[in-house]
Structure formats: C-alpha cells, structure tokens
Amino acid sequence: MRRLILGALLGVSTLAHAAEPAALFQQHCASCHGADRLGIMGPALLPESLERLKKPEAIKTIRDGRAATQMQGFADRLPIADIEALAGWLYTPVEPTPRWSEADTATSRVVHFAPGSLPDTPQFKADPLNLFVVVEAGNSTVSILDGDRFERLDRFPSKFALHGGPKFTPDGRYVFFASRDGWVSKYDLYNLKTVAEIRVGLNTRNVAVSADGRFVAAANTLPRTIVLMDADLKPIKTIAVANLKGDQPSRVAAIYDAGPRKSFVAALRDIPELWEISYDPKAEPIHDGYVHDFKMGEAIAKPGYLNVRRIPLEESMEDFFFDPPYRNAIGAARSGGRAQVVNLDARVKVAELPVAGMPHVGSGITWAYEGTTVLATPNLRESVISVIDLKSWREIAQIPALGPGFFLRSHSSTPYAWADAMMSPKKDTMLLIDKATLKPASTITPAPGKTAAHVEFDRSGRHAVVSIWERETDGGALVIIDAKTLKEVKRLPADKPVGKYNVWNKTQKDEGTSH
Structure with missing residues (x-):
C-alpha cells in the first residue's frame, strides 16, 4: 500500500x-x-x-x-x-542539503587553453560581430551561426540545461554560459573553442559580465551565493546572500550588469532587497546600519568596491529591467498584478505600476515613441503586452496579444516588435506590433501546430530568426524571415533552440534586445 x-x-x-x-x-x-x-x-x-x-x-x-x-x-x-x-x-530533495564551498569552486576550475595561446583574430571569414549563439536544449549543444549566410560554423556539446542567456565581453570575442547545475563556461568565438570552465555552485540562475570585460558574476540558488570572478574565471570573492542580520538566506532571482554604473545589480527571491555590487575602484564607501527594518545599531562602513550595497524593497522582485540611463530598475512582484520602480541612486521606490497578470519584465524592450521612451513587456499570465512610459511611469497602452508569452524582440531598423504566445493555444503564431501606433500589425505562423518563440535579428535588422521550439526529430528549426517582406528565406534544423543571441545586438545593446 x-x-x-x-x-x-x-x-x-x-x-x-x-x-x-x-x-x-x-x-x-x-x-x-x-x-x-x-x-x-x-x-x-x-x-x-x-x-x-x-x-x-x-x-x-x-x-x-x-x-x-x-x-x-x-x-x-x-x-x-x-x-x-x-x-x-530524482525530483525528491537530497538530505542533508548538499554543500558547495569556495574551495570546491576553486578546485573545479579547468583551463583548456591558456590566455594568449590562441590567435587574436577570427579564424573564419564571417563577420565576427554578426554571429549568432544558439542554445539547443534538446541535445544540450550550442551552435555558432554565421549571420550573413545563416550557416553553422560550429556545434559543440554544452553543459546540461544552460540558463539565463549567454553573456558577451564588450569586444564580442568571448561568450560565457551558465548551466543549471552550476557550471560557468568561457567560449572563444574567434577560435571556436571552449577555453575555461568552473563550477560555482550546485544550481545557478545566470551570469553577468562587466561592461569593461574584467569581471564575471554568477548568481546561485544553491548554495545561496554570488560568485565574483575575473574574465579568466579565476574566483575573486564569494558573497553569502542573506539579510543584513545574516539569519535569512536567499536565492538570487537574477543578476545583470549595469554598465554605466560600473556595477552588477541582483534581485533576491526570498528577501525584499536589490543588491548593487560596484566594480568601480573609486566607488563610494557603503554604510549599512539603520536600513529598512533591520535596526542593527551603529552604521558599518566598508569599501564600495566589490561589496554589497543594499536597496530595501517593499516586496521582492522576480526579475527586472533597467531604464536606458540605468538610474532605475523596473521589476515585477512574484505575486503579480503590479510592478515597482526603484531609483538605484536614492535607493527608494519612486513609482508603482498596476499592470495585469505577471509581466515578464526581464524580456522587455524599449523604443522611442512620441517624444518619450517606452518599455514594452510580455506577460506570463495574461494575453496582453504592457507599454510603460519611462518618463511618467504610467502604463500608456495594453496591446492585445495572442496569448500569454515569454519573449518580445525588435531591432532599431524594423518598425515591428515581435511577440510570441508560447503558453497558449496560439503558440505557433508570432504577433507583430507596430511600434509607431502600438497596434497589432500582422501575424506569422512559421510552423503550424509547433511552438514559435524567441525572435532575434541579425546585425542589420534585415532578417529575423524565429525558433521552432521542438526537438529536431519533431520539426525543431531556426526559421530565417525577411524582416521587410515577412517571407521565409531559409530554415535550419535545430534541436529545441530555446534562445539565439546576436553578438552585435547584445554588445551594442540595440533597442530591440533585453539584458
């Protein structure tokens, strides 16, 4: 029984x-x-x-x-x-809870090619800034795609369950991956080689790369840590993630680079705080003390460089987006139904937005609209795209979507924003939104009955690449579409291509991309 x-x-x-x-x-x-x-x-x-x-x-x-x-x-x-x-x-917890120490991290590091041992110029004829990095979850591989000819230059095994999107160095030469089971890998796009790997934990949320290319930050959910490394994946510092008293640990929901601020910003899942970690050697000292409701007594001064500056919140953020000047973080609450805007300089909430459902702010995009800049975000629960004015902090439009979706993408050279409806019966159809009118403009169904998701554009914005999010044996593919005529120009078989990332768009932060 x-x-x-x-x-x-x-x-x-x-x-x-x-x-x-x-x-x-x-x-x-x-x-x-x-x-x-x-x-x-x-x-x-x-x-x-x-x-x-x-x-x-x-x-x-x-x-x-x-x-x-x-x-x-x-x-x-x-x-x-x-x-x-x-x-x-396998879905039952391990008892006692497994541990992963700084020593474990340090000894796990593997260097496949020493710095300086590989050529400093691309070893192929394709435009190195128009490459696509394609994560294929079905067979745990990564493909490197020539964004002009749409041909594979490489396809190599990855660690299991890459997550959080790969992150690039500013020059576009190196890309970093984080896997669910804690591995961070560094890949040389010029030489098509994995050059170093390190295991920073047992379950990792994502990584961020500093705007100057000197640092990599990994956010863990097990153990509850943030690991700072140099660009060669040498550990610098492991920070325990907990409240100010240290008696309540927290998982990290997401960590992103805030380049103009010379810092990393992390959202915490289990305590209501944002963390900012400056990599500016001239960062001002941090004074933690009577912060929020911690009542710790005398303020504690510590250097601002590579240390945590706490920003108290009313409610934890699940994910967030920066405004273009990187002065404010816009994040959705896990409970849904609203978003909060936090000024990172003043360290206070400056606005609250009642928005339907659960906006997926981390996949939001911005563009210029009628003299202002707007943020548009898909929604994980509701069939709506929310459009927020970043000057007044008001929701100025709710664009009807085909269903709840995960991704929204565009490019500065196209008039459309592309939204999926991958969590609905309309999962096979992409909605194109006119950025000038904030109205639905067209739809595309590249593979009837299959899941269409995660659009990424080439460097010029001439082509859009859509994922058919299935196993390769079930029709999984990369569908290349002419962004003007909206006609298919090529189709490449792919094994559940969950994400595609163009080097130019990611390093130059084109207006149609996210973190």
Missing part, C-alpha cells in the same frame, strides 16, 4: 512492481552522476537542476537516452516500472 501511495504522489505507474529507486540509482547512474547526485561526467540530478525538465521527459531520457551524449537508454535493462520510479525519485 505504501508503494502504491508513493507512486500516486509521484505520478508514476504502479501496474508493475518497481525496485527501490535509490538502489537503482546507485547501480545504474551513480558512476556518471555521482553517488550524491551532484554530477561527475553527467549533470547534477537535483530537484533544482531539473525544475525545467518535466517528469515525462525525464522518463523518456532514462528510457531512450540522449543523442550525442554519453547518456545511454535503459529500455533494454530496466522495466518501465523501474524507470518511472527512478525518474520520480
């Missing part, structure tokens, strides 16, 4: 007798994934690492394996009841 109840709770089959999943794991999985599930040759198998992998997909992976990896299928060795039980067990 106990087994039947457990099986029902995990959503697994109870028609056949299943072996104990912990024993199955030690017998069949531990040699690659570690007896503690922290990963060795294979990725970590912790609930935090698997939160974007649905249980049916986990069952399929155990049963059939994963193409182009060392993960073999077990269909010929384990009955389906055992596979289902094992998959369900």
Whole structure:
C-alpha cells in the first residue's frame, strides 16, 4: 500500500512492481552522476537542476537516452516500472542539503587553453560581430551561426540545461554560459573553442559580465551565493546572500550588469532587497546600519568596491529591467498584478505600476515613441503586452496579444516588435506590433501546430530568426524571415533552440534586445 501511495504522489505507474529507486540509482547512474547526485561526467540530478525538465521527459531520457551524449537508454535493462520510479525519485530533495564551498569552486576550475595561446583574430571569414549563439536544449549543444549566410560554423556539446542567456565581453570575442547545475563556461568565438570552465555552485540562475570585460558574476540558488570572478574565471570573492542580520538566506532571482554604473545589480527571491555590487575602484564607501527594518545599531562602513550595497524593497522582485540611463530598475512582484520602480541612486521606490497578470519584465524592450521612451513587456499570465512610459511611469497602452508569452524582440531598423504566445493555444503564431501606433500589425505562423518563440535579428535588422521550439526529430528549426517582406528565406534544423543571441545586438545593446 505504501508503494502504491508513493507512486500516486509521484505520478508514476504502479501496474508493475518497481525496485527501490535509490538502489537503482546507485547501480545504474551513480558512476556518471555521482553517488550524491551532484554530477561527475553527467549533470547534477537535483530537484533544482531539473525544475525545467518535466517528469515525462525525464522518463523518456532514462528510457531512450540522449543523442550525442554519453547518456545511454535503459529500455533494454530496466522495466518501465523501474524507470518511472527512478525518474520520480530524482525530483525528491537530497538530505542533508548538499554543500558547495569556495574551495570546491576553486578546485573545479579547468583551463583548456591558456590566455594568449590562441590567435587574436577570427579564424573564419564571417563577420565576427554578426554571429549568432544558439542554445539547443534538446541535445544540450550550442551552435555558432554565421549571420550573413545563416550557416553553422560550429556545434559543440554544452553543459546540461544552460540558463539565463549567454553573456558577451564588450569586444564580442568571448561568450560565457551558465548551466543549471552550476557550471560557468568561457567560449572563444574567434577560435571556436571552449577555453575555461568552473563550477560555482550546485544550481545557478545566470551570469553577468562587466561592461569593461574584467569581471564575471554568477548568481546561485544553491548554495545561496554570488560568485565574483575575473574574465579568466579565476574566483575573486564569494558573497553569502542573506539579510543584513545574516539569519535569512536567499536565492538570487537574477543578476545583470549595469554598465554605466560600473556595477552588477541582483534581485533576491526570498528577501525584499536589490543588491548593487560596484566594480568601480573609486566607488563610494557603503554604510549599512539603520536600513529598512533591520535596526542593527551603529552604521558599518566598508569599501564600495566589490561589496554589497543594499536597496530595501517593499516586496521582492522576480526579475527586472533597467531604464536606458540605468538610474532605475523596473521589476515585477512574484505575486503579480503590479510592478515597482526603484531609483538605484536614492535607493527608494519612486513609482508603482498596476499592470495585469505577471509581466515578464526581464524580456522587455524599449523604443522611442512620441517624444518619450517606452518599455514594452510580455506577460506570463495574461494575453496582453504592457507599454510603460519611462518618463511618467504610467502604463500608456495594453496591446492585445495572442496569448500569454515569454519573449518580445525588435531591432532599431524594423518598425515591428515581435511577440510570441508560447503558453497558449496560439503558440505557433508570432504577433507583430507596430511600434509607431502600438497596434497589432500582422501575424506569422512559421510552423503550424509547433511552438514559435524567441525572435532575434541579425546585425542589420534585415532578417529575423524565429525558433521552432521542438526537438529536431519533431520539426525543431531556426526559421530565417525577411524582416521587410515577412517571407521565409531559409530554415535550419535545430534541436529545441530555446534562445539565439546576436553578438552585435547584445554588445551594442540595440533597442530591440533585453539584458
């Protein structure tokens, strides 16, 4: 009876007798994934690492394996009841909670090519500033795409479940990736080589690269830390993420570079604060003391350089967006229904915006509109695109969308903003919004019945690249569309291409891109 109840709770089959999943794991999985599930040759198998992998997909992976990896299928060795039980067990927490120390981080660092050992010029004929970095989640690979001919220059295995979007050095030569299970990788786009890797934690949210190219910051959810490194992935400092008293740790929701401020800004998921970490050697000292409701007594002075400046909030931000001068952060609350605007200089909330549903502010974009600058953001819960005036901090329009969506993209050379509806029955259709009128202008359905999402433009804005967010065997592809005629010009097979990032747009921060 106990087994039947457990099986029902995990959503697994109870028609056949299943072996104990912990024993199955030690017998069949531990040699690659570690007896503690922290990963060795294979990725970590912790609930935090698997939160974007649905249980049916986990069952399929155990049963059939994963193409182009060392993960073999077990269909010929384990009955389906055992596979289902094992998959369900992987989503249970490890007790005691695993730890990852500064020493663990330091000893994990691997240098594949020493700085200065590779040529300093691109080893191909394509425009290095018009490359696309394409993350393919289906087979855990990354493709490097020539943005003029739309041909692959490289396709290489990545760490498991890359997240948060790759980040580039200012010159566009290097790109950094963060995986769900804590690995940060540095890839040389001139030489098409991974040059260094380091594991900064057990579950990592995302990374940020400083505007001067000197620092990399990694935000973790397990352990609760921010890890600062130099551009060669040498650890500099690990900061424990907690309230001022130190008795309430917090996961990091997101960390981004604020280039004009010479700082990193992080939103915390479990305590109502924004953190700013300056990488300016001339940063003013920080005085923490009577901040918000902490009542710590005498103020504590510490250097502003590479230390935390706390900004108290009324409610935690799940994600946020900077206004173009980088003076304000606009963030949505986890509870939804509103957004708050926080002035980073004064360290206070300056406006609150009642917005429908759950705006996905981190995927918002800005453009010039009738003498002002507006921020448009998709919505994770409602079929609406919210448009916010960044001068008055008012929502000036709600554009009807085809359904709840995740991404919004544009380019300074196109009159349209492209929005997906990937979390709705209209997931196969992109909506084009006229940026001059704030009205729907057209729709595109590049693959009927499939999920169309995450548009990225080439350097000139002449072409838009749409992801068909399926496995390659199910029609997954990159669809290249002429941004003026809206006609398809080419289609490349791809294995669940969850994101594409153009070097020029990301390094130059074109108005149609996000962080």
